C-alpha cells in the first residue's frame with residue numbers, strides 16, 4: 557500500500573508513553589474474557605478475536621517486545637494515514653447525503669487502557685467503544701496478526717483499522733445502538749445480530765478499500781493481503797485454531813467466507829448502501 561509520507565489524521569490520542577509495556581499474562585486473559593463478554597453484549601468490537609485469548613495469546617510477552625522500533629514507527633504512521641483515508645472516504649459519503657461525518661478518535665496504547673466501555677486490553681485485539689467513539693489500537697496486534705494468524709502486510713493492518721472505523725460509522729448512523737437494543741431484548745438473537753454487525757463493518761472496510769483503489773494507493777498483492785486478513789479472523793477459522801472444532805451458534809463475527817464476501821462487496825461497489833447485512 558502506498559502510505560509513506562502521506563497525510564495523517566490528527567484525531568489520534570497517543571497513550572503509549574503512559575501505558576504499561578508489560579501485559580498481565582493469565583490475569584489479562586481472564587479479564588480480557590470478561591470484557592469480551594461485555595463487549596459482545598454492548599456491541600463493542602473485538603475484531604474476531606473470540607477464542608484467541610483461550611488460544612494462549614493473552615499476553616505472555618510484553619507488547620513492545622513483539623515489534624522492532626522501526627516496525628512500530630511504520631505502523632504508527634500507517635495507522636494515522638489509514639485513519640485519515642477513512643475520514644475522507646466517509647466525509648464524502650456523509651456530505652453526499654447532506655450529513656456531517658464526525659470522525660472517531662484513534663487511541664494508541666500499550667497493554668491496557670481505560671475506555672468508556674471498561675478497561676481495554678491488547679489481548680482483545682483492536683476494538684471500537686461506542687460510548688466514547690474511539691478506536692483502540694495496540695500496534696503490537698500487528699505481530700499477532702502476522703505470527704498467530706498468518707495475516708501480514710500493511711494492507712492487512714489497514715483492513716483492521718477500516719473495519720473498526722466501520723463500527724463507528726454504524727454508531728453514528730444509529731445502526732449500532734439500535735441493534736444493541738434488540739440484542740438486549742432478545743438474547744437468543746444476540747450472536748446472530750453480532751455477526752450481521754461485523755459483516756457490515758467488513759463491507760464498510762471494503763468501501764474504504766474501494767476509495768484506496770480509486771486513488772491508486774493499492775499495489776500488486778495488497779488486496780490479497782486484505783482478503784487473507786478478512787479470512788483469518790473468521791469465527792470458524794479462529795475456533796478451529798483455538799479449540800479444534802467449530803460451534804456455529806457461538807459465532808459472533810461470521811465465517812471466513814462470509815467476512816471475505818462482505819469485504820469484497822464493499823470493495824467492488826464502493827457503496828455503503830450495498831452493505832445491508834440485516
Ligand SMILES: [Zn+2]
Pocket residue numbers: 601602603604719720723754757
Ligand atoms: Zn468488528
